[in-house]
Amino acid sequence: MEKLKMLTPNLVDKNAEQIGKIFPEVITEKKDDDGNLVKGIDFDLLKQKLSNVLVEDENERYRLDWPGKKASLLKANTPIAKTLRPVVEESVDFEKTENLYIEGDNFEVLKILQESYLGKFNMIYFDPPYNTGTAMIYRNDFEINETEYEELIGAVDEEGKRLFKENTKSNPRFHSDWLSLIYERIMVARDLLEDLGIIAIAIDHNEIHNLICICDEVFGEDNRIGVVTVVHKPEGRNQEKFFGTSNEFMLVYAKNKEEASFNDIVIDDNLAAKFESSDENGKYKLKNFIRLSDGKYSLRVNKPHFYYPIYVSEDYTKISLDKVDGYLELLPITEAGQERTWKTTPTTLVERFNNGDLVVIQNEDGHLELYEKLREKQVIKTHWVDKKYHGYHFGTKVIDSLLGDKTFDFPKSLYLMEDILKLMLKKDGLILDFFSGSATTAHAVIQLNAVEGGNRKYVMVQIQEQTDEKSEANKVGYKTISDIGKERIRRAGKKIKEEFLAQYNKELEDINKQLEQETLDGSEELKEKKAELEAKIEHINNLDIGFRVYRTDSSNMKDIFYHPTSLTQLQLSAFESNIKEDRTPEDLLTQVILDLGLELSLPIEKKEILGNNVFIVQENALVACFDDSIDFGIVDKIADLKPLKVVFKDASFKDDKDRVNVEERFKRLSPETIISVI
Ligand SMILES: C[S@@+](CC[C@H](N)C(=O)[O-])C[C@H]1O[C@@H](n2cnc3c(N)ncnc32)[C@H](O)[C@@H]1O
Incomplete structure (x- = not known):
């Protein structure tokens, strides 16, 4: 019996719960007035989330801290003036494809x-460098002593910032740098x-403890779905003194565990x-519906009310518990x-039969049997040991055979990714992999779409290492x-398409040959098979094996676009256009698409x-039209298209009078259109 609280609700707890839903990372354990x-709420962290400057604090609480954590948080919340530029010549099917390949530092991307893409990805996967003391690429934004890092400097990015190529154990910030990189x-x-999404992260033993702390903080400990062990190298590394490492891990979190689910x-x-x-509800296997186990209730004598006749129509499509003329009697007798x-x-029993869960089948010796359809189901374990997950055989060798040479160290197994x-990804879902x-x-996305149907899409992000x-x-x-x-994507897509088409066309040819010889009876089944094959061929022909390539770069706009008040009269002539000279209309369109919050995969x-x-x-x-001069003829033509949004270049108009005129024309011809200029 529930005891009444006899108190008004504790709104502080309720409010804290609400805050925790938006910012799970600010929920912590701290001491109350009695020291318990x-x-x-970690108010300092919350303050930092809502502040554009670094917030200091010295209170003790339960959380993972490291030098630079706050700076990372600030960085994560600060806007950047960068954009993406399309690289059409390196793309495949640029106009039609919905897949993206983005080159650049993943933080910027x-x-x-x-x-x-706010809340747009159904799944995120990433496999970062594991902080093993070797390769890791990151931009150093910390104020540190030059000499401390001299030997670590690998390269310089387009803004002259140092790109670190290695993170050796002698680096005094060995863990901190890695943690900051991942955290932000x-x-x-x-x-x-x-909100329904799931994120899976590959990691090894070097940083798993820290990564769990970070993810518990960012996603909320309650949203941790599992820590999976993946045996990727069963023979173990042989140069190790103690254990030969044969496994790595995969951390899996839901954005909201209550809402999310596995397929x-x-x-x-x-x-x-x-x-x-x-059947239409998926795969199944048949199991006899007579209880055949050794338990005592499987025998009539011990459970007589579960021994009863059912009556089955001659075509086995109907059953009845009462005798019906012409129906056949069936009893649970072996x-x-x-x-x-x-x-x-x-x-x-009748209910399940009517739901299609039970079927009557005549077995080979003419006996009628009642079977249940056991649906395909598996308890997904946290220990993945199948040999298809081995990195060398099903990762390295797959790439080697595609690209013809040893090109990449330690890829994941293709079948692990599949x-x-x-x-974790629905059949038409969108996945982001930013390492x-x-x-x-x-x-794996292309292969799975080919094998299982569906239209999964991806966004890949890779730095130009x-x-x-x-x-x-x-x-x-x-x-x-x-x-x-x-x-790899170009070749894999082409190969998958060719191989599936060759196989299906061959099967179709065989069916057509059989159909020429078959009698009317057998041909119905063959015709069904033929229709299935034709649908599969159509699916493969429409398989999206393309991708749009984009590269990060500084904004298309000159600095003055962002700080117009700092413009002096003298500089004015130098900035007739606020757009950088080397930028194409396609570049401008990309930035506009991003600025308006539209997806980059939309057809153009x-x-x-x-x-x-x-x-x-x-x-x-x-x-959008970014031509230098625009007359009212083209404005009217564009308005005729009744666009939701229209964008021009500010410099395309002679003066303010022209701008007002354009607005007036749209008001008349397409009043719903939102007009912007860059
Ligand atoms: C462990 S590998 C991922 C391997 C991948 N799962 C596969 O099967 O091939 C990590 C990748 O992340 C890239 N990388 C490192 N830092 C990056 C950054 N800041 N932005 C984007 N990519 C980065 C590295 O160049 C490397 O190719």
Whole structure:
């Protein structure tokens, strides 16, 4: 019996719960006035989340701290003036594809995508450098002593900032740097994940303890779905003094555990092979509905009310508990003549039969049997040991055979990625992988779409890390890791498409030959098979094996666009246009799409109308024209398209009078259109 509280509700707790839903990272354990540990809000952290400057604090509480953590938080919340530029010549099917391959530092890319992809990814996966004391690329933004890091400096980015290529254990900030790098990225990535979404992160023993702390903070400990062990190298590393490491981990979090769910699938191939039949509700296997176990209730004598006759129509499509003329009687008696029991009561049995869960089948010796359809189901364990997850055989060798040379160290197994996607991404879902490496994730998306149907889409992000000059990859022309990733996707997509089409066309040819010889009876089944195959061929023909390539760069706009008040009269003539000279209309369109919060995968049509170049993005979502001078003829034509949004260049208009005129024309011809200029 519940005891009444006899108190008004504690609004502080309720409010804290609400805050925790928006910012799970600010929920902590701290001491109350009596010195007891209680759940509370980390107000300093909350203040930092809402502040543009660094907030100091010295209170003790339960959380993982390191030098630079606050700076990372600040960085995660500060806007950047960067954009993406399309690289059409390196893309495949630029106009039509919905997949993206973005080259650049993933922190910047995540920030650039913040508006357009807020809550849009159904799943996020990433496999960061594991802080093993070797390769890790990051930009150093900390104020540190020059000499401390001298030997670590690898390269310089386009803004002259140092890019660190290594993080050796002698670095006094060995853990802190890695933690900051991951923390600021996860903070931004969380916002890009939809509420039902799941994030999976690959990691090894070096930083797993810290990564769990960070993710518990960012996603909330309650949203931790699992810590999975993946045996990727069963023989173990042989140069180790003690254990030969044979496994790594995968941390899995939901954005909201209550809402999220795994797909109902079987990833164990041996188990899956047993579920060979399928109907509109998925795969199943048949199991006799007579209780055949050794338990005492499987016998009629011990459970007589579960021994009852059912009556089945001649075509086995109807059953009845009462005798019906022409219906056949069925009892739970084994072939050996033993009287046993059904698995349920009469009413449930009829209900399950009518739901399509039970079927009557005549077996080979003419006996009628009642079977239940056991649906494909597997308890997904936290220990993944199947040999298909081994990195060398199903990762390295897969790339080697595609690219012809040893090009990339330690890719994930293609089948590991496939299983992760099968489990966590819906069939038309969008996945983000922001440490893309050799693009195993993209490869797995295409393969799974081919094998299982569906239209999963991906966004890959990869920094333009140079390959080692002495490496095989570099010698055969892959100057950067992204060159490897892009070429892998190109080749994998082409190969998958060709192989599936060859197989299906061959099967179709065989069916057509059989159909020529078959009698009318058998041909119905063959015709069904033919229709299925034709649908599969159509699916493969429409398979999206393309991707749009984008690269990060500074904004298309000159600095003066962001700070107009700092413009002096003298400088004015130098800034006739606020757009950088080297930027193309396609560059401008990309930044506008991002600025308006539209997705980069939307179809873009470039049309020439009255001699002007006009971009039409997803029919009428956005129409843009960045030509230098625009007359009212083209304005009217664009207004006729009734776009939701329209964008011009500010400099395209002669004066304010022209601008007002354009607004007036739109008010008349397409009053709903929102007009902007850059
Ligand atoms: C461990 S690998 C990922 C391997 C990948 N899962 C596969 O199967 O090929 C990590 C990748 O992240 C890239 N990387 C490192 N720092 C990055 C950054 N700041 N932004 C984007 N990519 C980065 C590295 O170049 C490397 O290719």
